[in-house]
Each structure stands twice: as C-alpha cells, then as structure tokens.
Amino acid sequence: MYTVPLxxxxxxxxxxDAAKRLISxxxxxxxxxxxxxAEMGELFATATPLPPPTRRIKxxxxxxxxxxxxxxxxxxxxxxxxxxxxxxxxxxxxLMQDRADPQLAKLRQMEKGVHRCKHKMKxxxxxxxxxxxxxxxxxxxxxxxxxxxxxxxxPFFARxxxxxxxxxxxxxxxxxxxxxxxxxxxxxxxxxxxEDAAExxxxxxxxxxxxxxxxxxxxxxSQMPKKYWKNLPEAAHIRSLIEGAEAKVQExxxxxxxxxxxxxxxxxxxxxxxxx
Amino acid sequence: xxxxxxxQKLAILSDAARYDASCASSGTTRRDSRDGKGLxxxxxxxxxxAYAPDGRCISLLKILMxxxxxxxxxxxxxxxxxxxxxxxxxxxxxxxxxIEFYRRNYxxxxxxxxxIIQSPDTTMSDMLRIAKRLREVENFRGYIHLKTIPxxxxxxxxxxxxxxxxxxxNVELPTDNSVKAYAPEKNPATIRKxxxxxxxxxxxxxxxxxxxxxxxRFVPAGQSTQMIVxxxxxxxxxxxxxxxxxxxxxxxxxxxxxxxxxxxxxxxxLPLIKPPLVREHxxxxxxxxxxxxxxxxEEITAARPDGNLDLDVDPKLAWALQNRALFPxxxxxxxxxxxxxxxxxxxxxxxxxLSTRRHRxxxxxxxxxxxxxxxxxxxxxxxxxxxxGALTDSAKLRAKFAPPPEQLSFF
Ligand code: SF4
Numbered sequence: 001m002y003t004v005p006l007x008x009x010x011x012x013x014x015x016x017d018a019a020k021r022l023i024s025x026x027x028x029x030x031x032x033x034x035x036x037x038a039e040m041g042e043l044f045a046t047a048t049p050l051p052p053p054t055r056r057i058k059x060x061x062x063x064x065x066x067x068x069x070x071x072x073x074x075x076x077x078x079x080x081x082x083x084x085x086x087x088x089x090x091x092x093x094x095l096m097q098d099r100a101d102p103q104l105a106k107l108r109q110m111e112k113g114v115h116r117c118k119h120k121m122k123x124x125x126x127x128x129x130x131x132x133x134x135x136x137x138x139x140x141x142x143x144x145x146x147x148x149x150x151x152x153x154x155p156f157f158a159r160x161x162x163x164x165x166x167x168x169x170x171x172x173x174x175x176x177x178x179x180x181x182x183x184x185x186x187x188x189x190x191x192x193x194x195e196d197a198a199e200x201x202x203x204x205x206x207x208x209x210x211x212x213x214x215x216x217x218x219x220x221x222s223q224m225p226k227k228y229w230k231n232l233p234e235a236a237h238i239r240s241l242i243e244g245a246e247a248k249v250q251e252x253x254x255x256x257x258x259x260x261x262x263x264x265x266x267x268x269x270x271x272x273x274x275x276x
Numbered sequence: 277x278x279x280x281x282x283x284q285k286l287a288i289l290s291d292a293a294r295y296d297a298s299c300a301s302s303g304t305t306r307r308d309s310r311d312g313k314g315l316x317x318x319x320x321x322x323x324x325x326a327y328a329p330d331g332r333c334i335s336l337l338k339i340l341m342x343x344x345x346x347x348x349x350x351x352x353x354x355x356x357x358x359x360x361x362x363x364x365x366x367x368x369x370x371x372x373x374x375i376e377f378y379r380r381n382y383x384x385x386x387x388x389x390x391x392i393i394q395s396p397d398t399t400m401s402d403m404l405r406i407a408k409r410l411r412e413v414e415n416f417r418g419y420i421h422l423k424t425i426p427x428x429x430x431x432x433x434x435x436x437x438x439x440x441x442x443x444x445x446n447v448e449l450p451t452d453n454s455v456k457a458y459a460p461e462k463n464p465a466t467i468r469k470x471x472x473x474x475x476x477x478x479x480x481x482x483x484x485x486x487x488x489x490x491x492x493r494f495v496p497a498g499q500s501t502q503m504i505v506x507x508x509x510x511x512x513x514x515x516x517x518x519x520x521x522x523x524x525x526x527x528x529x530x531x532x533x534x535x536x537x538x539x540x541x542x543x544x545x546l547p548l549i550k551p552p553l554v555r556e557h558x559x560x561x562x563x564x565x566x567x568x569x570x571x572x573x574e575e576i577t578a579a580r581p582d583g584n585l586d587l588d589v590d591p592k593l594a595w596a597l598q599n600r601a602l603f604p605x606x607x608x609x610x611x612x613x614x615x616x617x618x619x620x621x622x623x624x625x626x627x628x629x630l631s632t633r634r635h636r637x638x639x640x641x642x643x644x645x646x647x648x649x650x651x652x653x654x655x656x657x658x659x660x661x662x663x664x665g666a667l668t669d670s671a672k673l674r675a676k677f678a679p680p681p682e683q684l685s686f687f
Contacts, residue, residue, distance in 0.1 A: 209290045
C-alpha cells in the first residue's frame with residue numbers, strides 16, 4: 001500500500017510524477033491512497049517511498065489534458081479516479097474515444113466543472129485599487145472559487161494585467177503578481193481591502209445597461225449563480241432592479257407622447273431638405 | 277442646464293446603449309501584455325463579466341459617445357424628436373472609464389457607438405480619436421467594437437477597422453421599406469455599401485498576409501449587424517431571408533435580433549408593445565440552424581402558412597414534427613447530416629455519437645451520457661435497445677412539447 005502526499009500548491013506536477021512511477025511499477029489502483037494537503041493526518045502516513053521512474057509511460061494526449069484539468073476539482077476522489085482510468089488505458093485502446101464509458105464520463109463531467117469554475121473566476125474576480133503610489137499600480141481581490149482553480153487560472157491574469165501588480169486572495173490559495181513575477185501562497189481569510197470609488201461607477205453602469213422591459217431573472221442566475229454575488233459589487237443592485245422593473249415599464253407606457261423639442265423640426269427640415 | 281458629472285453622463289449614455297444586443301468579445305486575434313508595456317489580452321473566446329437581470333451578458337463597456345442625434349429614427353430613444361436628457365462624453369472620459377473598468381476586471385473592452393452630431397464624418401472622427409488614444413497612448417490590447425456610421429467617409433471607416441476588433445453597422449429593420457418608414461434619414465443602399473466596403477477591405481488585408489508581407493490587421497473579429505424585430509410587420513421568413521443574404525453577401529459574423537422594446541418618450545408612430553422575447557429567441561435558434569445545421573430558410577419557415585416561426589416549440593422540433601416520415605433515425609447508422617437534424621442532438625452530441633459508434637453500437641443510456649436531450653430525441657431515434665414504436669407518428673406528439681394552453685378562469 002502506498003500513501004502519496006500531494007501538496008496544495010503544485011498538485012498537478014506532484015500527481016503526475018507519482019502516477020508515472022506507480023504505473024510503471026504496476027501498482028494497482030487499489031493499493032494507492034492519495035493524501036491531498038496532508039488532510040489524512042498522521043494515521044495514514046506511511047514511509048513507503050514511491051517506486052523509481054523506471055520506464056517512460058505513454059498516455060493519450062487527451063488523457064493528459066483531461067488530467068491537467070480534473071486535478072483541480074474539489075472532489076477528494078479525483079486522484080484515484082484519474083489513476084484508475086490511467087490503469088485501464090494500459091490495455092484498453094480507444095477508451096478515450098468512448099464518450100459513453102461511465103468512468104470516463106464522470107471524469108469528463110468533473111473536467112467540465114473545473115472549466116466552468118476557471119471561466120467564472122476569469123469573469124468574476126473584482127480588483128480594488130490599492131492606491132499605493134510607485135511606478136506600477138497595484139490591485140487586490142478577494143475571491144471564493146468552487147474548485148482549486150487559482151493556480152491554473154492565475155496565468156490568465158498575468159497575461160492580461162502584466163503592467164500592474166495584483167493579488168487574488170482566496171481561502172484556498174493566494175496568487176501574487178509583483179514586478180512581472182507570479183507566485184502562489186497558502187490561502188487566507190478575507191483581507192480588508194480599501195474602498196474603491198470605481199465600484200460606484202460600475203454599479204451605475206450595471207443599473208443603466210439593464211433593460212427593465214426584458215426581465216429574465218432565471219437567465220441571469222443560471223450564468224451568474226447567487227453564490228458569487230457577495231463578492232460582486234454590482235450584485236448589490238440586483239434586487240432593486242428586479243423590484244422596480246415593472247413600474248418603470250408601466251411608466252414608459254403611461255407617459256403620453258411628448259411634443260418634439262423645437263430644434264427637432266429645424267434639424268429634420270434641414271436634413272431632409274438637403275436630400276431633395 | 278447644469279453640468280453633468282461623470283456618473284450622470286454614464287447613466288444617460290449607457291441607458292441609451294442598451295438597445296444594442298451585441299456584447300460579444302470573441303473571435304479576435306490572440307493578444308496579451310506579457311511584455312509589461314501594455315494592458316489587456318484577448319484569447320479567442322469572450323468573457324461575460326456579469327449578467328444583468330434581463331439575462332444579457334455584460335462583456336463590454338457599451339456606451340454612446342453622445343446621445344445627441346440629428347436623425348429621427350422612430351424606434352430610437354435618441355432620435356432628434358425625443359425629449360430624453362442629452363449628454364456627451366469627452367474623449368478623455370471614455371478612455372479613462374474603459375481603462376479603469378478594465379483594470380478592475382469588470383470588462384473585456386469597449387463597445388462604442390454614437391448618435392450623429394453635426395455630420396456623420398465629424399461623429400466618426402471623434403469616435404476614432406477615442407479608439408486611437410486607447411490603442412496608441414494607453415497601449416490597450418483588450419477588445420474594441422465600434423459601431424460605424426454608414427454615411428461616414430470610407431477612409432474613416434477604413435481607419436476604424438485598423439483599431440477595432442469588430443465593426444458593426446446596423447441594418448435596423450428587415451426591409452428597405454421599413455427603413456424608409458421608420459428611419460427616414462437612413463439609406464439602406466448606403467448601409468449595404470458600407471458593409472461591402474468593410475468586407476472588401478478585410479479581404480485585401482487578408483490577402484497581403486499571404487505574400488509574406490503582413491498587411492495591417494483589419495477587424496479581426498469581423499463585422500456584425502442588428503435587426504429590430506417586431507417594430508414593423510415583417511414576418512420571420514422575411515427576416516431570416518434577409519439574414520441569409522447578409523451572411524452571404526457581406527460575410528457577417530453575426531446578425532443580432534433585438535426584440536423591439538418600449539423606450540422612454542416613445543413616438544406615436546410605434547406602439548409600446550411588450551417586447552416579443554420568445555420570437556427573438558426562436559429567431560436566434562433558427563439563425564443557428566441555418567448556419568451550423570445545414571437547414572435552408574424555406575425548410576424552417578415552411579411549417580406555418582403565415583411565414584412565422586412556431587412560438588411554442590423550437591424550430592428544429594417544428595421541422596421534425598412536420599417531416600416525421602424521415603424518422604425514426606438509427607443513431608448507429610444515420611449520416612452526420614441527418615443526425616444533426618434530430619431534435620435534442622447538438623453538434624457536440626453528434627460528434628460524440630460519430631466517434632463512439634466506430635467502436636461499438638450505441639444504446640439509449642449511452643446517448644444520455646453524451647449529453648443528448650432524450651426528452652426531445654426519443655421519439656425520433658432508434659438505438660440498439662430503443663425504438664420509439666408508435667410514438668413517432670402519434671398525433672399527440674406535438675402536445676407533449678408545446679406548453680399547455682393557458683388555463684381558463686372565471687372572470
Ligand atoms: S441615427 Fe437613428 S438609431 Fe442612431 S442614434 Fe440617431 S436616431 Fe438613434
């Protein structure tokens with residue numbers, strides 16, 4: 001029996017390294033325990049060192065890609081499930097193309113969950129200006145991801161916000177980008193971030209781009225689930241927008257058409273006159 | 277008139293922009309700012325940073341440069357004859373808003389349009405100054421969508437294409453006659469000419485890159501347009517016919533359908549109806565079938581004599597119900613083209629069916645796991661362990677999908 005410790009930061013590399021060694025030594029999935037972030041505690045710790053990497057292991061590219069994503073899922077069984085599939089792949093050719101295999105389907109579903117979480121993180125992180133002066137501006141955000149998505153998503157922010165310093169703090173892992181260098185640190189409680197006046201402007205925009213005549217609350221919440229709202233400054237307006245929508249539309253209907261402003265006639269005449 | 281502050285201007289000029297349906301930020305070149313000398317990135321698929329309670333994605337800062345306008349389009353809140361409060365952003369204000377919103381990860385970029393002030397050329401030049409400042413002074417590498425003024429000089433539109441990821445020119449209404457009636461200052465021929473210019477210019481830019489010397493990128497995310505639905509009497513057949521021509525003639529990336537929506541200070545010319553949201557939705561579905569599922573306009577609109585889509589069931593299902601003789605289809609044998617016509621099968625499901633059935637024959641359960649919507653599909657397919665029996669031809673089949681008629685109540 002092997003117990004494989006997997007660190008919270010750099011989980012992907014550690015898992016892949018261990019899986020390669022175990023597969024090449026022919027260790028069955030039943031004989032492996034995966035211990036993420038030392039959650040199992042002393043009880044299960046064994047000193048059995050992993051077998052040496054004896055030969056190069058081949059796995060379909062599609063598996064490698066899927067594993068790189070599924071690794072960040074919050075399900076504690078993700079490592080075991082991935083290893084079990086890798087084990088089957090030794091003999092079952094074409095398994096990755098079988099879109100109806102239940103084990104693969106489960107992993108694909110987890111993969112989808114992580115993709116979605118990464119996508120939502122790219123969308124819903126909200127930075128606040130730290131106003132620290134200096135050459136580079138600096139910003140910070142607090143975010144609560146569903147899966148362990150900070151590490152695989154941080155490079156996106158590094159590509160996008162390379163001319164500023166930033167930090168994304170989460171309960172899981174905190175990403176920091178300073179002077180062009182990206183680093184990861186243990187998670188933390190929600191930090192006190194300074195107020196940012198831009199949030200009020202953003203709220204103004206959110207309220208006015210909304211069309212009260214097309215209320216579709218369900219369409220909004222399916223894409224922007226409530227669990228994210230507490231960290232989205234604009235979400236504070238949602239309730240009043242929904243409640244006030246009908247009255248606003250009714251007001252538009254009730255208002256009798258007004259007379260055009262005086263300048264209108266002059267301008268229109270000039271424009272249409274030009275044409276004939 | 278008291279001077280408006282930035283927040284008041286933003287309120288007025290985003291309110292005025294909300295009738296433009298597009299907020300897409302996808303499909304442009306990949307860019308980033310890893311060199312540390314600029315701000316922003318684009319990576320193929322767009323990102324919706326928020327959703328408003330109208331269910332629409334908020335991806336871009338969608339604003340008007342100004343809502344002053346000398347035209348008098350009946351459906352528009354900004355028309356010269358409306359009494360809506362007017363405002364105008366300075367170049368600096370738009371640039372700062374875009375950059376500051378972007379830095380806080382609120383948006384993917386800017387979608388700028390404008391009412392027409394003084395002349396089309398003046399308006400277009402002012403919009404260009406904003407785009408140029410963003411690109412050349414702020415080194416902004418995020419997404420820019422400019423709504424072009426069709427009557428502006430071609431040189432100006434050409435310049436716009438060098439700064440913008442996407443250009444759009446709205447055809448506004450489905451027929452020339454409707455444009456004449458409701459947007460009397462606009463000229464459908466000029467609109468088409470402007471779209472044609474963009475298409476040609478884009479083709480030239482693409483060609484140069486093959487000779488080795490790369491031409492400057494020209495609207496990498498292409499051009500799009502919008503049609504207002506339900507303001508005039510056009511049928512869905514007319515609307516979809518127009519879209520098909522637009523996609524074909526001008527290589528448009530997207531045609532947006534915007535359900536005519538009540539506006540403040542409406543004109544007597546257009547009644548304030550409830551926006552036909554279901555109709556808009558069906559048009560998008562039909563548009564999708566035309567572009568990705570190999571359907572023709574006539575097929576989709578043949579189901580009803582009045583030339584409109586069935587509002588109760590989606591257009592693919594409506595088509596299948598009309599053509600039951602072609603079903604049930606054997607998922608283990610049917611061609612790709614035919615599988616694409618099965619209600620409840622998307623392009624992805626079809627791809628999965630094709631790749632898996634090379635290895636083994638498919639059962640009902642398998643289809644479930646592949647993401648097919650069997651509630652819809654089951655009546656139209658056979659699988660190794662599934663046949664729909666009499667279901668396919670059952671007279672009650674349509675009723676299973678259509679929402680029940682509204683309950684009657686005493687009054
Ligand atoms: S040109 Fe017509 S549609 Fe455009 S802003 Fe002016 S009135 Fe509105």
